[in-house]
Amino acid sequence: MPDWLITGCSELLTLRGAVPRRGRTLGELGIIRDGALLVRDDRIVAVGRRRRIERLPEARRASKLDLGGRVALPGFVDSHTHLVFPASRVDEYEQRVSGKTYAQIARAGGGIRATVNAVRRALPKTLSERASTHLREFAAHGTTTIEAKSGYGLDWTSELKILCALQQLNQDQPLDIVETFLGAHIVPPEYRGRPDRFVELLVRGWIPAVATAGLAEFCDVFCDPGAFTVPQARRILKAGRACGLMPRIHAEQFRRTGAAQLAIEVEAASADHLEKVNGSDIRALALSNVTCTLLPGCSFHLGSPHYAPARELIDCGAIVALATDFNPGTSPTVSMPMILSLACAQMRMTPAEAIAAATINPAYSLRQHGRVGSLEAGKYADLAAFDVTDYREIPYYFGVNLCSLTMKRGLIVHSEKP
């Protein structure tokens, strides 16, 4: 792997020193004009103004990469995806457009259950190949680290099929994948009417097995009237934590259940969705270390005017992250730039807030902030360059992909013709 001297950044967004702390969400972007980076192997060696970096002795030997006046920033960290599934659910999409609700479709056997059936039937190879294609698309939109959940198997064999596919993908392709066990996505058909029996199985069987086998770092629950209750979620997340799996939680998406408060109680790394939080939830989250991971792609794709209250969360001092929630039912997009456009236009986040919420903050929620999420010496050389001269144009030009180069650990994983 060549060492790199990267120059030609009209704006280099470093996000240095921006690790989220309680009560102070979004650091400055640490913008360096005419910035440069020196990369050795997979790491950043130096970051600063071009004149200084170019004079470093190592700079002479490095391969030159001129970004031609583009804007460069840390590769996006997408901290909530359901990466592994075998097919789109475009039939449901047309049904929803024609007036059916997500809940109606789910009750008729569609929704998550439709994908569970498809995953159970799918060959591991099919799942891996499709996920692999999607990972290349993520990279093409500037993402370099991605969280991925199980939860479309819901029997042991099929959950393993997903988790093992993710482990293999983590080895075989360049992006970093952080794995989350979401055995508690919905109650599987085999346990219909007996959810507590399924929770028992999770708590005593699957969760310890996943942890022992080292197949995940996080444990997640979908806490919703159609999925699991707060008491069930509490048992599951505590069982996870006891085995070393940190909690994440799908909270307050379609109905307020109290899941946000549970996230605080169990010291979850992240509470995700939060469309239905109320004022006291917001204040409590702002006083916690729980990252509030907002997923505006869902509201958009479901045609709902209800977005999570990003403005209130930020203004109260909560740690806010943004993610795609890539999945075939409610958010089939791989594009973090699209999520930034939604965050700014629909949730009134500033472009600067949105960029911090797509880089260092989700890195923190995945406990990867020591390695990724900002451009600082010692961290991975994970970088995305955009074909704009002002970083605010990344969300501004909506619905298009202006990412012209993506580097992951010093490797160019996506490059547009100049």
Added chain:
Amino acid sequence: MPDWLITGCSELLTLRGAVPRRGRTLGELGIIRDGALLVRDDRIVAVGRRRRIERLPEARRASKLDLGGRVALPGFVDSHTHLVFPASRVDEYEQRVSGKTYAQIARAGGGIRATVNAVRRALPKTLSERASTHLREFAAHGTTTIEAKSGYGLDWTSELKILCALQQLNQDQPLDIVETFLGAHIVPPEYRGRPDRFVELLVRGWIPAVATAGLAEFCDVFCDPGAFTVPQARRILKAGRACGLMPRIHAEQFRRTGAAQLAIEVEAASADHLEKVNGSDIRALALSNVTCTLLPGCSFHLGSPHYAPARELIDCGAIVALATDFNPGTSPTVSMPMILSLACAQMRMTPAEAIAAATINPAYSLRQHGRVGSLEAGKYADLAAFDVTDYREIPYYFGVNLCSLTMKRGLIVHSEKP
């Protein structure tokens, strides 16, 4: 130019016979599975099932183009854009996100006026080069015919600068550009407080001059409290029609003014925006031949939950088209696929309705339906192929560009690596 035998279309959306007529909006998509096209020079010679087309004598000599199972459809016709401007207005974007309204920004000298000032200062070469870059981006998203308006000059020299740039671009690059004179965009600073004097100038001076010089096919007015009144718009559009320029109108965007009824009265080719129409407007439009051109990118980018009532218009039988309204203030997107996603998720148009509204219907509104907008023998070989196997996935996968090939008049103008 080679002749082409195009095969490998899992779905070929022909939109044959789908010319809009009053009271019957959206034809079937005329889908041919495993379809094929035969192209000679710039025209389609034959369309049908692969087996039949392959057997035609001309097919043997033609160059083979296998789309590998992708979905192919007529190139998009984008019937409302403000293509020529020198710079983004990303400062205003940040201000709006931070709480200022579009009207407040306009009153402070931003908005359209900011772009007018920039256009007046810009060199023709700068304007052309930027528009040319944007045209390549339009082509990369599947658009093959584009309407473009003047209206950012607002003095004679600067309006001419835009119209001449468009004429030159129409010669120098492959997409078809249809020109609209929008001298009546806003009242220029020189005529502040004397709008009727400016209308007089338009009616007696600029409009006849544009028509005589053959610099536009359509005449447009922005009818809005911040721009022109209905009586002023009537004078302008009638003057245009008297010179052979067909009327189009920016109607009912921010406030209901009666502009939709005026569109019917003057037999406008298109009434655009329509966010604020009422029930009687909808019924009247549905009984007219006026195409209702909806621009959901504006509502999206302005963060407004108010979209035009597409469902009601279609259900009443109106002719509905979709366009990007590409412009730096309210809709900086070149992506018709993004507009389709907005149409389906936010306005409840079905994917089939959205595709007809992006091809044959806008072709009709531009009076180009004899040449473009459907894939039929005798029409231009204007085609876009998407990397999906079901056409409904084009709007479904939102915020990404799945257009893998664009052909304009038999020429490949965009091609992704396979």
